[in-house]
Amino acid sequence: MPRKKRHLVFENLEVIDAGAKGKTVAKAPDGKVVFLPNAVPGDVVDVQTFKKRKAYYEGKATNFHKFSEKRVEPVCDYFGTCGGCKWQDMGYEHQLYYKQKEVVNNLTRIGHLELPSITPILGSKEQYFYRNKMEFSFSDSRWLTKEEIQSDKDLGDRNALGFHIPGMWDKILDIEKCHLQRDPSNTIRNAVKRFAVENGMPFFNTRQQSGFLRTLMIRTSSTGDVMVLLQFFKEDVPQRELLLDFLTETFPEITSLLYVINGKSNDTIYDQEVICYHGQDHIFEEMEGLRFKINAKSFYQTNSEQAYELYKITREFADLKGNELVYDLYTGTGTIAQFVSKKAKKVVGVESVPDAISAAKENAQLNGIDNVEFVVGDMKQVFNEAFIAKYGQPDVVITDPPRDGMHKDVVAQLLNIGAQKIVYVSCNSATQARDLALMKDMYNVVKVQPVDMFPQTFHVENVVLLQKR
Numbered sequence: 001m002p003r004k005k006r007h008l009v010f011e012n013l014e015v016i017d018a019g020a021k022g023k024t025v026a027k028a029p030d031g032k033v034v035f036l037p038n039a040v041p042g043d044v045v046d047v048q049t050f051k052k053r054k055a056y057y058e059g060k061a062t063n064f065h066k067f068s069e070k071r072v073e074p075v076c077d078y079f080g081t082c083g084g085c086k087w088q089d090m091g092y093e094h095q096l097y098y099k100q101k102e103v104v105n106n107l108t109r110i111g112h113l114e115l116p117s118i119t120p121i122l123g124s125k126e127q128y129f130y131r132n133k134m135e136f137s138f139s140d141s142r143w144l145t146k147e148e149i150q151s152d153k154d155l156g157d158r159n160a161l162g163f164h165i166p167g168m169w170d171k172i173l174d175i176e177k178c179h180l181q182r183d184p185s186n187t188i189r190n191a192v193k194r195f196a197v198e199n200g201m202p203f204f205n206t207r208q209q210s211g212f213l214r215t216l217m218i219r220t221s222s223t224g225d226v227m228v229l230l231q232f233f234k235e236d237v238p239q240r241e242l243l244l245d246f247l248t249e250t251f252p253e254i255t256s257l258l259y260v261i262n263g264k265s266n267d268t269i270y271d272q273e274v275i276c277y278h279g280q281d282h283i284f285e286e287m288e289g290l291r292f293k294i295n296a297k298s299f300y301q302t303n304s305e306q307a308y309e310l311y312k313i314t315r316e317f318a319d320l321k322g323n324e325l326v327y328d329l330y331t332g333t334g335t336i337a338q339f340v341s342k343k344a345k346k347v348v349g350v351e352s353v354p355d356a357i358s359a360a361k362e363n364a365q366l367n368g369i370d371n372v373e374f375v376v377g378d379m380k381q382v383f384n385e386a387f388i389a390k391y392g393q394p395d396v397v398i399t400d401p402p403r404d405g406m407h408k409d410v411v412a413q414l415l416n417i418g419a420q421k422i423v424y425v426s427c428n429s430a431t432q433a434r435d436l437a438l439m440k441d442m443y444n445v446v447k448v449q450p451v452d453m454f455p456q457t458f459h460v461e462n463v464v465l466l467q468k469r
Contacts, residue, residue, distance in 0.1 A: 033056040219256075384413065397423070400425040
């Protein structure tokens with residue numbers, strides 16, 4: 001018979017660092033790294049391992065001999081169960097330290113880049129209630145704690161409106177107060193749940209693909225607009241109108257009330273018809289007098305105030321004088337393109353999502369900007385010699401790719417073009433470092449500015465200015 005695997009226990013390990021994906025790091029007696037999800041650098045802990053690899057262990061702190069001075073008391077009742085704010089037990093100044101350290105490590109170890117003196121990370125003014133968009137899921141079988149399972153108490157109804165438990169696609173944690181989006185978000189969500197329960201509206205069951213109420217999305221903006229979108233699994237006109245009328249009457253601050261009937265096996269709305277029930281089918285975001293129209297499917301940076309700081313840094317790095325042709329790659333809905341346009345001769349934005357390009361064109365028209373042009377297409381295919389011949393040789397390239405970074409063909413084309421400056425905005429400094437390594441023979445890294453868009457999490461944005469040698 002095969003031997004049963006024995007998971008090791010290590011005692012009195014000091015947690016020495018914070019690593020990738022929010023996990024902290026200790027060293028086992030054999031010298032291997034131990035990754036932990038529930039400790040803070042400076043803690044001294046006992047560890048129960050549950051995974052062993054050639055170079056590392058994964059485990060969990062089971063006993064704390066000493067608590068780190070970097071620790072703070074989490075403000076959220078759901079910390080440790082909800083996977084959204086993994087660093088809420090670490091002081092904000094320490095979060096910033098480890099985020100900056102990760103950026104430097106990735107650029108030097110993955111990219112093997114020579115770095116200038118790095119500007120200290122720009123922290124977020126708001127450390128809670130900073131998100132402008134939240135999505136919640138309905139479930140008729142909410143997540144139960146161990147205490148609830150072991151108790152003899154009547155658990156009442158099992159309905160939940162909240163977040164997925166990490167790694168469990170069918171388990172929803174019921175939320176009463178989330179600290180990520182300012183009111184009226186919590187008030188609206190709690191009112192929806194209460195009204196739905198009182199009126200016997202069936203919550204969704206993911207496994208059985210049954211029920212009525214599926215998801216709730218709430219978007220708020222700096223202009224005071226509020227968008228609410230309810231996703232129903234099936235049509236039930238009396239029940240649907242009852243709930244939507246309740247929201248209209250109870251929350252006059254809702255400027256855009258939308259719904260979707262989605263009978264698919266997944267929750268994505270991008271291939272669904274969004275129907276406007278009350279108000280407008282969009283909200284507005286504003287930045288330096290520019291207005292951006294945002295519909296239910298639009299991408300917009302989820303921390304509006306910090307997005308403004310990120311865009312200012314991007315514009316500052318580009319240092320435009322007014323006579324430059326600028327390419328804005330992965331332009332999305334064209335926010336950066338429009339933000340820098342008044343300092344450029346012309347900006348050409350490229351994006352693969354047709355709806356995003358439509359929104360970019362509409363917003364440019366709304367803002368009276370006539371020196372931007374938007375092109376739709378897969379970047380690695382459309383960004384070619386014919387593209388350059390049509391739109392011209394750029395003086396400056398701004399690129400803000402998704403987490404996977406740029407395709408190697410796009411990097412090759414950037415090297416072929418040889419623009420004097422490239423401003424690379426990234427939400428993943430590891431893939432950014434990989435791309436920059438491919439360009440280091442032609443470009444010097446002149447400036448590096450990390451930006452914290454998501455306090456209480458391990459995510460960090462980074463802006464790099466490249467200057468042609």
